[in-house]
Amino acid sequence: MSGVADTIPALAGMAASAASNVAWIAPVLMAALAYFNYDLLDPDARPVNVQTRLLYPEYDFIIVGGGSAGAVLANRLTEIENWNVLLLEAGGDETEISDVPLLAAYLQLSQLDWKYKTEPSDSACLAMKNRRCNWPRGKVIGGSSVLNYMLYVRGNKKDYAHWESLGNPGWGPAEALYYFKKSEDNMNPYLSRSPFHGTGGYLTITEAPWHTPLAAAFVQAGEEMGYPNRDINGEFQTGFMVAQATLRRGARCSTAKSFLRPARLRPNLHIAMHSHVTRVLINPKTKIAYGVEFSRDEKINIVRARKEVILSAGSINSPQILMLSGIGPKSDLLKLSIPVIQDLKVGHNLQDHVGLGGFTFLINEKISIVQDRIESVPSVLKYAMLGDGPLTVPGGVEALAFVNTKYANETEDYPDIEFHLVSGSTNSDGGVQIRKAHGLTDEFYENVFAPINNQDVWSAIPVLLRPKSRGFIKLRSKNPFDYPVIIPNYFKENIDIKVLTEGVENCAGDEQDEDDAAVRLEAALPAVPGLRASAHVYGRLLGVHDPPLLLHHLPPGGHGQDGALLGPGRRRRPPAPGLRHQRSPGHRRLHHAHPGQRQHQRPHHHDRREGRRPRQGVLVQRLSACTAIGPLRTHGDV
Numbered sequence: 001m002s003g004v005a006d007t008i009p010a011l012a013g014m015a016a017s018a019a020s021n022v023a024w025i026a027p028v029l030m031a032a033l034a035y036f037n038y039d040l041l042d043p044d045a046r047p048v049n050v051q052t053r054l055l056y057p058e059y060d061f062i063i064v065g066g067g068s069a070g071a072v073l074a075n076r077l078t079e080i081e082n083w084n085v086l087l088l089e090a091g092g093d094e095t096e097i098s099d100v101p102l103l104a105a106y107l108q109l110s111q112l113d114w115k116y117k118t119e120p121s122d123s124a125c126l127a128m129k130n131r132r133c134n135w136p137r138g139k140v141i142g143g144s145s146v147l148n149y150m151l152y153v154r155g156n157k158k159d160y161a162h163w164e165s166l167g168n169p170g171w172g173p174a175e176a177l178y179y180f181k182k183s184e185d186n187m188n189p190y191l192s193r194s195p196f197h198g199t200g201g202y203l204t205i206t207e208a209p210w211h212t213p214l215a216a217a218f219v220q221a222g223e224e225m226g227y228p229n230r231d232i233n234g235e236f237q238t239g240f241m242v243a244q245a246t247l248r249r250g251a252r253c254s255t256a257k258s259f260l261r262p263a264r265l266r267p268n269l270h271i272a273m274h275s276h277v278t279r280v281l282i283n284p285k286t287k288i289a290y291g292v293e294f295s296r297d298e299k300i301n302i303v304r305a306r307k308e309v310i311l312s313a314g315s316i317n318s319p320q321i322l323m324l325s326g327i328g329p330k331s332d333l334l335k336l337s338i339p340v341i342q343d344l345k346v347g348h349n350l351q352d353h354v355g356l357g358g359f360t361f362l363i364n365e366k367i368s369i370v371q372d373r374i375e376s377v378p379s380v381l382k383y384a385m386l387g388d389g390p391l392t393v394p395g396g397v398e399a400l401a402f403v404n405t406k407y408a409n410e411t412e413d414y415p416d417i418e419f420h421l422v423s424g425s426t427n428s429d430g431g432v433q434i435r436k437a438h439g440l441t442d443e444f445y446e447n448v449f450a451p452i453n454n455q456d457v458w459s460a461i462p463v464l465l466r467p468k469s470r471g472f473i474k475l476r477s478k479n480p481f482d483y484p485v486i487i488p489n490y491f492k493e494n495i496d497i498k499v500l501t502e503g504v505e506n507c508a509g510d511e512q513d514e515d516d517a518a519v520r521l522e523a524a525l526p527a528v529p530g531l532r533a534s535a536h537v538y539g540r541l542l543g544v545h546d547p548p549l550l551l552h553h554l555p556p557g558g559h560g561q562d563g564a565l566l567g568p569g570r571r572r573r574p575p576a577p578g579l580r581h582q583r584s585p586g587h588r589r590l591h592h593a594h595p596g597q598r599q600h601q602r603p604h605h606h607d608r609r610e611g612r613r614p615r616q617g618v619l620v621q622r623l624s625a626c627t628a629i630g631p632l633r634t635h636g637d638v
Helices: 002-014 022-036 070-077 101-107 157-165 173-183 213-224 255-263 314-324 330-335 377-386 434-438 442-448 494-508 511-519 535-545 595-611
Strands: 058-064 085-088 184-186 203-207 239-242 269-272 276-282 288-296 299-311 348-350 360-362 397-403 417-422 457-464 471-474 485-487
Touching (some): 022 377, 058 070, 213 239, 213 417, 276 299, 299 314
Parallel strands (some): 058 085, 184 203
Antiparallel strands (some): 276 288, 288 299, 360 457, 397 417, 417 457
């Protein structure tokens, strides 16, 4: 090991003239990986991209979207050798840079991101350019599990019990736990022995191998507040914990890496990247989906499904594809001259785990994550050679907490606020990329963060776990390449901002701390006559100005049993043959998980649900297991 240690400063000296911008990392990282850990590049273990001319005209299953859910489904369905599966993904493959946990924010607005934006708002996103929030979504094999902050948070038992109570068998806490354990390979020796975790699964779960002192201090502060240091994915959720994440040997462990690569050589699995699905083909009389239409290499292609079409394209693309296929609000479809197959409230009930950004504290010691100090040649070499060092911290988030405000019942273990401890802030890269990922205006950044560029800070981001506000998605046009209209309606319900500001009160501590934390924001936020700069006031202002959006948006629509999953062999008889009536989408609510983990677990149910084998054809939205497997959206699935 001494030879490795000696090599780091030597190579660092050779690269001393490298630029300070993160752009230099890519060539240095590639060279280091190729020299020291060629297997991490994994060139022969990537998913095989099948050419269009080699695709079959018909498959048993067509999976639309190879992301957090679709990749898992492709693996599980092809375990049955006589089932042929086609996985269609609009994006390409992962990159070595996307594997680096600390660089999660640098993936946003890249070619791996759909680059969605919300519509201009007068009630939120006021510090963002054109009052529009960025909504990052993964356009890549692995989906948003390649773009997110990798944090492993399953959710609260009450959420799963609620979903099951709505008539969704298999969504209860006991069965969910079974599949979580089946899916994971937890590397923490203490947690892996508990009844709440598993080993030997495809998905590697562990803590980052490197931490700043802030992580331990944060957990200790929680104990002083009366909150236990506990496994938030265990028996109880309320408490503080050093974060676990989907990491393997210090690198991101996406669903593509964990589920698709082991299945890449199965002869019954075809993967077609850069394949943009434009609509599902549905018989207008029988309302049975029999295939999909997709664009690839500037040509329109059609492929048919013998058994099922499964829509797992995410919380934006799935409703868009449904509406383009004739499933959605009748009035909206008719305005765009789209033939109506089924009048359903597709696109409604949009929810998100909205947070509060900008709550940043200065540190008088050099212990936080600052780009000028951390993103260096020695750090790159330590990551490439040892799978260690600051680049292994998932998006800079080191610890998590689930706490109660006065609006929650403390006796129920059902917290209403989650905190992310970030060992840095928007200023930590000197304004190079994080400000762009957040979409901040130049004026806001210059007034708030520029004065403390590259200084040591830490941030506590309170996140609203049970928002009452509901938004919607609708088509902008009938052109499948036009992005849809996204209106999240943040803070439409006043209770949401009240709960968030209570979260700020919990974070800020005593009154002096509140004023100290807020003073730095005063110049950038609008003057409010008669209001002093307290945590409560700035909590409300920051909520509408700089809400960090966590890639946790809930897909509009219903669960498999609780919605318009129009397929034969289901429990409730539809009002018309072959049609399942959608319940009110308002019955569905966002849960306490980071949804990528919920998505990893849910597809395991698919090929055994109700103890049946899939039947011929699938009615319109059987388009199911993954269209609505749970909420979807963190800074930059956090």
